[in-house]
Amino acid sequence: MKTRFYNARVLTMEPGRDIFMGEVWIEDEKILFAGTDEETQAFYQKHSGMILIWDQEIDCGGNLLMPGFKNAHTHSAMTLMRSMADDLPLSDWLNHQIFPVEAKMTAEDIYWLTKLAILEYLTSGITSIFDMYLTPLSIAQACLETGMRCVQVSAVNNFSQSPEMVEQMFLEINGKDPLNSYMIGFHAEYTCSKALLQKISALAHKYEVPVFTHISETAAETEGCRERYGMTPVAFLSSLGLFDFGGGGYHMVHCTAEDIAIMKEKKMYVVTNPGSNTKLASGIAPIAQYLKAGIPVAIGTDGPASNNCLDMFREMFLVTGLAKLKNQDASSVDAMEVLKMATVNGAHAMGLMQCDTLAEGKLADMIMLDLHQPNMQPLNNIAKNIVYSGSKQNVKMTMIHGVIRYMDGEFRIGVTPDAVYEKAEEIKARILQELSI
Secondary structure (H helix, E strand, O other): OEEEEEEEEEOOOOOOOOOEEEEEEEEOOEEEEEEEHHHHHHHHHHOOOOOOOOOEEEEOOOOEEEEOEEEEEEOHHHHHHOOOOOOOOHHHHHHHHHHHHHOOOOHHHHHHHHHHHHHHHHHOOEEEEEEOOOOHHHHHHHHHHHOOEEEEEOOEOOOOOOHHHHHHHHHHHOOOOOOEEEEEEEEEHHHOOHHHHHHHHHHHHHHOOOEEEEEOOOHHHHHHHHHHHOOOHHHHHHHOOOOEOEEEEEEOOOOOHHHHHHHHHOOEEEEEOHHHHHHOOOOOOOHHHHHHOOOOEEEOOOOOOOOOOOOHHHHHHHHHHHHHHHHOOOOOOOHHHHHHHHHHHHHHHOOOOOOOOOOOOOEOOEEEEOOOOHHHOOOOOHHHHHHHOOOHHHEEEEEEOOEEEEEOOEEOOOOOHHHHHHHHHHHHHHHHHHOOO
């Protein structure tokens, strides 16, 4: 399948390359060419003997092509609890609202609820997700059927999953299909015994792979770890060798200078979740400090029960807006750095090195943003407009692995939205009845 996108503004996210007018060509799942109009003509002249027959040609009408957003932390199937458990502190929210509902969820429930989240991801220009939830095989199946690129990370804790299951999923999911992969992780320090964490560390060392987890989301979590082990979560987890092969932490709101030094030494990623942290009043992550220390930052929405939407545009604005507020500095955390977090850094954190930029040989995970909308006019600085005034209404197309999965409001995922909505309602009704709510 060969697709030609022309008459496009192109933001490749390659270092030092500005937006240009040009074309992007896709062959099967990969980018064949991405260049200016002048480079396009030079290509034709250099390859005058080559016959290019396009299966489809798409006139972009001056709209913008760019890499898709990478949602570097989410719990997709928590769509079930969207607006079901709001306006509560994190501890009460988890223990009294979320955990009881999750105990009733089946693998099939999670399969359908993941599909519901995928509909929303596509409308937000998200082409890959870093998903942490309960039934890896049903999540992988939902993503394969809908065409969503998914990196799962295990959510092992004292109450569910196990190191043995984590290893089984690591071996079974990785390499099975091009859209699904699996990383080793755990829910959080406060939900895992030291013995369990040591087993996860042993797994990471066995396969020499990175580890990801929730870290220092709240001040209470951080103080609790100090009381238990005399160290912050970052220092304690690092002392167990969990980050000897890299990895990272979700949230990272309450970190010390010592934590930052450890994170830099271990080559860890920070995945910030400003929407969730704001809604749960967890605090504002010190993003500017991380950047100053050279620690790469990616962006995640967190789950739709704590956010409650899966909108990368809102997250990007909050990353820079909250950093400016925290530092009392309007120049803090530039919009271009935020755009890099949402694309390149997210891809790298997830191990998707072939999905970071629009360049020859890279995987065709690409979106088209409609610039012919009031919020994008006039075209003073398109890249910064995406962060400061962009919204889901600007997402015209979402392509994953060379296949258009969303275009002009139409989903191409093998199932209708109404069918997904109906299943979600059925699941909600059954579980609420079982809980007598």
